[in-house]
Each structure stands twice: as C-alpha cells, then as structure tokens.
Amino acid sequence: MANIHDVARVAGVSISTVSYALSGKRSIAASTKQRIDDAVLELDYRANAGARMLKGARTQILALSAPLHAGTHAPAHMTFVLSVVTAARKYDYDVLLLTQDEATSGLRRVVRSSLVDGIVLLDVSTSDPRTDLVRELGLPATVIGIPDDTDGLTCVDLDFERAAELAVRRLVDLGHREIGLIGQAPLVYERGSNFPPRFRDAFLAEATRLGATVGFTPAPEESAGVRAALDGLSATLPGMTGLVLHCNEPVQSMVLDLLSQRGVSVPNDLSVISACSSFSTDHLNPPLDVIPLPADLSCTRAIELTMAQFAGDVEPHVEYIDPTYVELGSTAPLTSRP
Template sequence: MATITDVAQAAGVSISTVSYALSGKRSIAASTRQRIMRAIDELEYEPNAGARMLAGARTNILALSAPLGPDGHLPTHMRFVTSVVEAARAHDYDVLLLATDDEVSGIRRAASRSLIDGVVVMGVATTDERVPLIRRLGLPSAFIGIPPGVDDMSCIDLDFDRAGRDAVAMLAEAGHTSIGVIGHPHSYVDRDTNFIRRFTHGFDDECRARGVRTATQWPEIGRTGGQQAYDLLREQLPDMTALVFHCNEPIVEGALRRISELGLSIPGDLSVLAACASYAADELETPLSAIPLPLDEMCHSAVENALALVDALGDPQVTLIAPTFLDRGSIAAPRPTVHQA
C-alpha cells in the first residue's frame, strides 16, 4: 500500500506538502497540488487510518450505541441504524456499531482507546447509564431521544408533546369528541417511556383543554395485541369515533384487521391517525393519514450535532422537531349521531 512518502516522492515534494495539500490547512500552489493529486490517483493512495489517529487526534469514526435487544421493534431500530450510517458517511465518517450488551461498556472502551471521535446514542431509556458515562468522559455525543432532565448534551427528537396535541387538535377540529388511543406495547412503556410519556402528556392535556373524551390501551406485542387492544378500547369508549395509533406497525396491522373484520369503514365509521409513525403508513392495508416520525432528519441531525461537537463548533443543544401531517384521507367528520328512541 502506498504511503504519503511514496506520494511525495512521485510528486517531487516533501511529505508535509502532501499533507497540507490534502488537508488544505496551508496554501499550496495550484500546479503542485495537481502533481500531488495525480500521484495520489496513480498510486491509489489512501491515508493510513492508524497513523492519522495517532498524529491527528482524529479518528473519523463515530460510535453508534444501539440497544438492539429482542424486546425492541427490530425494523424500526434497523432504519435508525442505516440512517445513522448514511449520515455519517456523508461526512467521511465510519460507524462502529456497539450493541448486544456492549452499548455501555463499548462507549467507555472505544473512547478510552481513542478509537472514536464521538458517539450517537439511540434507544434512550428514561434513566440511561450512558448519560452520566458520556458526560464523565467528555465525549462529543448526540442522543436520538431526550433523556429526562438533560440539557447539557445534544439531543434530538420529534416534539412528541406537540405531536400529541396536534393529533387531538386535528381530530377535534374534524368534529370528534371521543378518541381512542392504541399505544406502544406495555413492555416498551416500562422501559423506554420517555417519548411515550411526552406524547401522552401532550395528548391528554389537549383532550382536557378541549373537553374530548379519551382512553388508551397499551397492548401486548404483535398483531394479536393490536386486535385485542381495539376490542378493549371499544368497551372502554363505546362512543369512540376516532382512533390514534402511537405504536409500531404489527399492532397497527392487527387493529386494522379487526376493524375491517367488524365491517367498519375508514374514515366513514372511524377516523384513524397514525401518530409518530416510523413505518410507511401508506403501505398498510388501509393507508393512514399520519404524523410521521422524521427518522432520517433525526439521524442526520444527530450525526451533525455530534460532529459539530467534535469540531468544537457550537455548544450542545436540545432540538425538538416540529411534527408534520401527511393526509391520506383516513380522517373525516364523525357520522351524525343517531339518537335512539
């Protein structure tokens, strides 16, 4: 493999000139730069990563701490992972994947070994040991999700509170006064809670403000959970005319199936909104209007925030992304109530 010395020789310059030509940190005559670039191409030179780390105190590697246990929703996690990798690559960064019981210790190890420049943290739990660890290490970082009470580190997330309010507002303005919610599996609620709690807070608060009746089901994982949750919800809220999903697609699919089994039409009999949807809500059995989870935006911003900290540009910041709405026609005014004799 060619080294910088080979390039310097081939171009008839010193190695420091090559280095400066590459980094742009000092001005180089255009003609010299050209010769150097030609030599680089011919020799297929790539700088040695180890040498660069040693000398430059820069690794061009970002860790991704991802709890990818069997209890999360794999497809969603996967989308986050690939999106982070993509964002990192856009800045010539590579991603070291820390997972399976190494999301925490791996951060310490990689940082102590100066293997990484920073870390992107996903799957943030309510009390997350990675928060104090990273703070103590002084490692540039970005959290995807907002650990409660943290304001001295970069975090990015959808504004779930706002999303909850918007969901209510949208349905209430269409005329609904009784809205059911199917939330995440309760196993997530016990663990992750933070974003779920924020959504619920905004949602419930807005219901109260508008005098909307509501009830929430936290189902079991999977499609069956979705079906059961819908049935229970109907018992709890017999006059329900609108349904909000704040969960992953298997549960949505289960509930939609149950709805269609019951012969109910969307939005004729029931208005449905997919809130904070990490999946493609237009590819469901019935396409759903949605407040999408801006997954790519979150991941890209997280990477950029982390790298800004690496470059010591700016300070850590907490970013809440404003929710948006994608209309797919699954929301309408409720049917006029038929007063029974």
C-alpha cells in the first residue's frame, strides 16, 4: 500500500511537504500542491490510520455504546445507531460499535488504548453505570437520553415533558376532556429507561392542570393485551374521546386495528395522537397526528456536541430538543353526539 514516501517521491518533494499540502496547515505553492494531488490520486494514497493515531493524538473514531435492552424497540434503536454513524461521518469520524455485554469494560478498553477520541452513549437508564465510567474516563462524551444524575455530563434528548404537554394541549384545545394514554411496555418502566416516566408524568401533570381526566395503561405485549388495555381505559374513562399513544409501532397498529374492528372511527369518535414515534405514521390507517422522535436530530446534535468538546468550547450541560406537532388528520374537535 502506498505511503507518504511514495507520494513524496512521485511528486518530487519531501514528505513533510506532502503532509502540509494534505493537511493545509502551511501554505504550499499551487504548482506543488497540484503535483502532490496528482500523485495521491495516482497511487490511491490514504494516510495510514495507525500512524496518524500514533502521532496525531486524534484517532478519528468514536465509540458508540448501544446496548439493546429487552423491551427497547429494535427498529428505533437501529435508527439511532445508523443516525449516529451518519452524523459522525460528516465530521470524518468513524464509529466503533460496543454492545451490551461489554458495556463498561469495552468502553474502558477502547479508551485506555487510545482507540477512540470520544464516546456516545445510547439508551441510558435513570441510573446507568456507563455514566460514572464516562465521568471517570474524562473523554469527550455525549449521552443521548437524560440520566438522573447529569452532573458533569453532556446530554441531549427530545424534550419529552414538552412533547407530553403538546399532546395534551392539542386534545384539550379541541375540547376533549377524557384522555387516555397507552405507554411503553411495563418492562421499559421497570428497567429504568428515563423517558417513559418523564413523558407519562408530564402528561398526567399537564392534563390535571388543564382540567382533563386521564387514564394510563402501559403497552401490552401482544394483541390479546391490546384488547384488555383498551377495555381498561374505557372502564376508567367511559367518555374517552382522546387517546395518546406513547408506544412502539406494532402496538400502534394493533390499537388502530382493534378500533376499526369495533367500529370506532378516528377521528370522528376518537382523536388519536402518536407521541414520540421514531417512524412516520403515513402508512397507518388513518395516518396519525404525530410528535416525532427525531433520531437524526438528536444524533446529529450529539455528534456536534462531541465535536465541540474536542474544540473545548462547550461545558457539560443538558440540551433538550423541541418537539413539533405534525397534523395528519387523526384529531378533530369534540362534537356532541347522540
């Protein structure tokens, strides 16, 4: 494989000139630069990663800790992983993927061996051993999600509280006063994921503040459970005219199926909102008003924050991404009906 000496020889200059020409850190005569570029192209030269790491102190690699917990919706998870990779590439960074069983030991290993310049943590729980480790390692790091103790951490996440408020307000503005919420799977609450309770609590609080009655049920595991969950909500709220789904896609479509089977028309009989969905609701029937969980935004911002930490121009802090409301026709004003 061609190295910098080969390029220097072909271009008829010294290796330091080549290095400066490629990095742009010193001015180089246009004609010289041209010859070097030609040589690079001809030899298909790319700087040896090991040598660059060794000397340059920059590895151009980020560690991505992406454990796949039971109960986490895999497609959503995958979307985050891919978004991180894509965002990192914009800054010429590659991504090393670390998993579950290596959660802390793997992070420690790659950091101690100077294999990575920074860390991105995915799917953190309220109290996550990885956050302590990140503090200890002292490497630039960004957490996607908000753990309980954010001290010394740079975190970014959708503002789930405001998303919940947005959903409630929308329904209340339309006149609805009895509103149901189908949440995540029970497992997810138990495991200590941070966002489901954040959403739920803000939802209940805002509803109470606005004088609406609410019912909550976690997401069922299978279709039989969907029936039970809906029945449960109806029992609590006989006059329920609004429903918010903070659950994964399969559950959403099962709920819609069941409603249509029962002759409940959306939005005429029931206004439904999909909250914090990683996926578009276009293909659902009907398409649901949605407050998207924008994986690409979170991840792009996370990478930006990590890069800013390299530059040293950012202090540890928590950053919330503003939720938006997308109207697709699954909500309607409350009308009194026979």
